[in-house]
Amino acid sequence: MSLSSVKNFTRHARYVMTENPVTALAALLFLFIVIAAVAGPALVPYDPMATNGGRALQPPSWNHWFGTDHLGRDVFSRVVVATRLDLMISLAAVALAFVIGSAMGAVAGYFGGWADRITGRLLDTIMAFPLFVLAMGVVAAAGNTIENIVYATAIINLPFYARMARAEVNIRRNAGFVQAARLSGNGDWRILAQHIFPNTLPPMMVQISLNMGWAILNAAGLSFIGLGVRPPTPEWGIMVAEGANFIVSGEWWLAFFPGVALMLAVFTFNLLGDGLRDLVDPQRRT
Amino acid sequence: MVRVPKRLRLVGYRLLQAIPVLIGIVVVSFLLTRALPGDPAVYFAGPAASAESIEQIRVSMGLDRSLPVQFLAYVGDLLRGELGQSISTGQPVLTELTRRLPASLELTGFALLFSIAVAMPLGILAATRPNSWIDHLCRFVVTAGVSLPTFFTGLALVYLFYFLLGWSPAPMGRLDILYLSPPHVTGFYVIDALIDADFETARAALAQLILPAVTLGLFTLAPIARMTRAAMLQVLEGDFIRTARAAGLSSNKVLYSYALRNAILPVITTLGMVFSFALGANVLVEKVFAWPGIGSYAVEALVVSDYAAVQGFVLSMALLFVILNLLIDVTYTLVDPRLGMED
Amino acid sequence: MYRRDFLKGISALSVGVGALTFLKSMPAMAARNDTLVVVTGTTINSLDIHRSGTNRPSYQVAVNCYDRLLTFGHKQLEDGSLSYDYDNLQPELAESWEVSGDGRVLTFKIRDNARFWDGKPVTAEDVKWSFDRAVTLGGFPTAQMAAGSLEEPEQFEAVDDKTFRIHLPHSSKLTLPDLTTPVAIVINSQAAKAHATEQDPWATEYLHRTPAGSGAFKVERWDSGQQLVYSRNDDWACGPVPKIQRVIIREIPSQSTRRALIERGDVHFSQNIPAKDARELEAGGKAKVVSTPIENCLHVLCTNLNFEPFQDKKVRQAIAYAVPYEAIFNNAAYGRGVPMWGGDSAKPESITWPQPFPYSQDLEKARALMAESSHADGFSVPLSFDLGQADWAEPTALLIQEALGKIGIKVSLNKVPGANWRTVALVEKSLPLHLENFGGWLNTPDYYFYWAYVKGNLFNSSNYDNKEIAELVDETLFMAQDDPSYAPKIRRMIEIAIDDVPRIPLYQPSLNVAMQQNTGGYEYWYHRQLDVRPLTLKQD
């Protein structure tokens, strides 16, 4: 990428943000989240795992911004450190779902026929389960390791990509430029991979960012019912679940801060979607 | 004339499409339950059971047979309409499901009503003023809604409205202790109570519904509002809207009679997905609000490897889903005259 | 008045209806001063304790709706609360009983006025049928009956209508106490047989949903997964007729909702609350809290001797010296329960069980022991616990994880879902290091050792195998406690357990319950079920 195209891109990005203040807000939040994920463990004031019976359940104060939990761990440190894990889980799950789902959908949409019918029924089968329950089942059956949470989340996200890819590929399979590509001697697979698929990316971007948020919620939900990440790993969902029992007794900060962090992260990804699409779509650039 | 059979055929075609899905679900539910950890025989045998008594129960439950044999037995039971007995609750799964399903449906239904009532106007508002601050605000609000973990929202609402303010009745399920459930007609307490002309009970049931329904509804605002906005925007850009405006139709007429009726079609499709979404989220909400629904039943069943209950749950969900999609298809054909007519 | 807040809520929602709301719906549920509302977190899944698959919370139906031949009297504990008294056997259905000289024949006289709910008098035939059922159906009831040496139907004899006899293969101190357990209930055999079928000769399907007893309460309605409603049997013959007319057991899965309900005064009684809530509710003065140390029960850290590092006694002892008992007691048990560390000597002087082990956290000693052991360089091990026990097990595990890290043992945590727990921990016994919480119903040390220290028995999840302990248990299990050879043998047993430490006791847990100030009469029972019969509600 040349210097001028970088410059072009930044100008375009700036335009997308100024046009839509909500996207700008999301971008700012995203920056925060990325910093927390990358540098979190180095930034926090306390060891997120260190227990200390002497300072258990202290409300937020100067020393402990978000208070301490029932084992005296610093909630702020845990919330910040948890960012990386939550982000990794959702990123891995969404990436997996996107790659497999969109490949399946693209093939189904392009070739149609039996490939389409089989994929369609397979997706219907997955979709016929309330998706969260399916994820629960998968984790319950396979055991609650981080990998399994990722797989479960990926499985329930998969139909969205597959359906979207199918629809987007299907409307383009007979487009003029695809026919032209055939005349240029491209085989089916090359047409699919190089000509059609890249064009389906802008709408997929929205889906990816929505799903990132959803994947985080999902992992947290699994943790909430005890099928998620294992303690004492800091993770937002577990922290809310653990903190939930303390709300009624007045120790609201245990659940509140991780809950807010969780919400903000999901919120950011959800908002980011539209901005991301505008950014990726070459047609929006001049 | 030609239209009716064509639509009927479309519905029939959808039904046919559901068959492989149902088969797939039977297989998946069977495999999933067999993959669950924990030995139901051990659970069934209870504490202090000896190895022999566990083995004895294993044999009586048919768990000693090979998987294909177990599967055939399972399919055989299904064909006879038998869903088996739930270990964890000790009830026939069918009884449990028929009692719990209305509870979940009532909750989900109210949640969707709430959600639609809020999200559709927001979506329309946003679509009529794209990129204005109102648009951004709507987007902000609905996104905030979908970003809230339902279990967190539920807890927060209970804490605020029940524990602190005391505005809401205790989160103890479908009815407060003081009331008896109304005579069973539909299984929906509010409706049953109204049928019985028992307005107090209806009110009480409704009061119990508000917090969980709002919790769940907040979560489903975003997809509905987003889809409404997108569909409205697309329709409003349509040539026929320009024609209608050029013909001097009032903006209300254009917006509601022309644009919204067209935009509602993709929204209806979304509703199906949202419903399935909500049923999933139900699991967490039911847990928080002690709602005796099908979702909390499934969680419990999963945790104790209650094969029959999990299978029954999954199957009823699938059936529900198929029926729902059919309903959506039928609604669609009612709203959209084009369906089934184009080649 | 506990409805006050609820009313406020309702009228806030529907201005102007107020009291009318109340009047209109009240007839549905009887007057409020004799209706007691109890919340519980777990589901009652059957009304028949003998049926396989019946879970622990369901045992309360056996306690409240059926009668046993015998029961225990009660005593007041130091804190003023009431407890059953293991040393005070009392008649329930039996009016009197006799033990033969060799202790092998027990003869019971059944109360003349005892009648089942349907009016049929209770006969020896009913007792025999019920006991036959318990020893035949298999699973838990059979195992529990066997603990009292009651193993086959031939042992039970209905001499006449009101005389029932048990023949024992040997005398056992456990037989009579075993007859007080919820398993040894007497069922209306006539009502049950009427619903028996060829496949189901013991009418498990019928009794599963329809109790047929003579107890103080009948089941008025059961909405599985939601609530169970008891209503009083005014003709109960086996004790003072309960004060409460109706009890509603409401299932509320969310722990914090249960706490909110009790704290806001919307329910009367909350069974088995977490230690933290117990402490805070008590401190807040919003509810009455009773905490009773659970007899014959320990929360322990188990090392599994099937795993190589734990075969070395030094490693086990090192761990016992590394565990942060104090922190666990404060942060997991919130100071409720009895400390089981820091005992005076490695040679026990009393046969009290449980009693503190002479370990306490001493990292120097622990490190030294590790250095001497075969695993001086440390090792890695997963520490498992039951998800259903997470409220105490999770903080405990975290604290142990941190402490063991300091002596070179890298611990990872492994939450095991409830269903899986039994299988992997107790049946397969495949968890290397785990937290366990066995408690024996029958309150003798030998009974505890039998289940937890003898190879092959269910709660010996350590796979601990010690010939001497096995022999000692064998000798003492049926032996009368006043036998002169009993105490030395028990002391020796405890001594070995201390030295070998396959199970490292953390503390003796308490059973915590919370109730409104106007609620009284609560009595602790070894089975940890709520006995609603003695409960009272003060009028206000």
Place this chain on the structure above:
Amino acid sequence: MSIPLLDIKALTVEFGTRRGVVDAVRQVSVTVAKGETVGIVGESGSGKSVTSYAVMRILDRAGRIAGGSIVFGGINVGKADERTMRDLRGREMSMIFQNPRAALNPIRSVGRQIEDVLIEHSLATRADAREKAIDVLKAVRINDPESRYHAYPFELSGGMCQRVVIAVALACRPRLLIADEPTTGLDVTTQKAVMDLIRELTAERNMSTLLITHDLGLAAAYCDRIVVMEKGRVVEEADTATLFANPRHPYTRRLLQATPRLDSKVADLLPEEDSRRRTPSTRPPGETLLQIQDLVKVFPGKDKGDEYRAVDGLSFEVRSGESLGLVGESGCGKSTTSSMIMRLLDPTSGHILFNGEDIGAVPGKRFAGHSARASLQMVFQDPTDSLNPRWSARRSISDPLMRLASVGGSALRAKVEAVAEMVGLPDHLLDRFPHQLSGGQKARVGIARAIALEPKLLILDEPTAALDVSVQAVVLNLLVELRERLGMSYLFISHDLNVVRLLCERVLVMKAGRIVEQGSAEHLLDRPEHPYTRELLAAIPHPPSSPPRVSSESEDSVIAARWP
């Protein structure tokens, strides 16, 4: 002169875009008198549609009237409140649009849509609305209006839909009808019927009409007065006869010249001084290159017996160096035929012999690797749709070279630039994406891609249908030049006989999957034998054929063209 019905004075319309404010219409003044038909003619981007939307006050959100005034029947439209405007629209002035099917609410019966307007303007009540709607349908000459009343737009043909749109527009007997490209997308025969209907109805009711079109021929045939717009400005205004006889503005002249007439040659479309003018050589055709024998394509329907024979026993041949035209209206099977020849679609039966080899027997799926692939190329109808939106022009042109000629590296770069130069595409445009190129530039990219491999047969599928006439003129000349330079054969597919004839020596006329007539272009034009050919010819509106500079033809054709 009496007060005009519509008086647009110095109208300026602005649009807010991300690049700032853009004037779409600048200082435009147009008047329409009562009973008069005025045409606004211009190419895309000339601001003609924006002007009409401004009159109706139905501009997009981003647009606003920035200056000037629009007075309609004494009311200042620019200043009127929305209520007044709503009363005006539909009742006093109406508008019809291109793409009639999209212009109707797809899920409302056409009768109801007419009723809506009648009721809105209080010309009917719930009780008599239906009767009145049917009257309106009758007025637009719809057969069996009672049953059509219940029809949905998708059940009607395009022409029928446009009649309904006209019915909606004229239901309230407005005084002004604005027709914005009312026949674009319709077949020529339908176009004629629709235009005739409009003329008839407006004349009958003494209405004024503002006809907005890119087609000078159409304007010439139906308008009393013509306003020519270019880039948001009015460049010339005159009554029709004067404008054609004596165009003053150079743009008008260029436009007139670029519009094909019955007698023009391809070179005539460009000004004499234009270096891009080309004249096709008249070499005799060589041996047979492509031979189509008894080609059939049947599309299966949903039911048996529902099948549809798109191409029904077609036979013809193309010789090397020859240009063959294939003419027909939509649905005649011409695109299906081209897809089969290009091996994008497999025929049901019949043979496609290319250089003697039956390439029809090779399945389309496997044709990508066939040796004849490079020799058979095509230029697509819609230049936008036919370019990958994510690929730069360079990459699009490179693609066939990389795939089929295995050219790479600097050779590829050189070759792409050479081809681009050949089609007149400047180097700096090569790195642009399609959306950054104009229609004509995109067409050139499409052509460059097609000729990069120097194919023997090039199918041109309406290559200029989406282009403005001035661009079309250039492209057609370019195609002539390329054929000369590369010795290709063309199969030119179009609905427009008039354009086909410019490039082709021989023409086939297709209808319903069959050839109804074939012969030399001149012969077909002069002495059409089949009634369908004659109908087609009659329906094409032509501008008067004698612009002053290119004087050659008689007055007859002018009269012929204006004859309805």
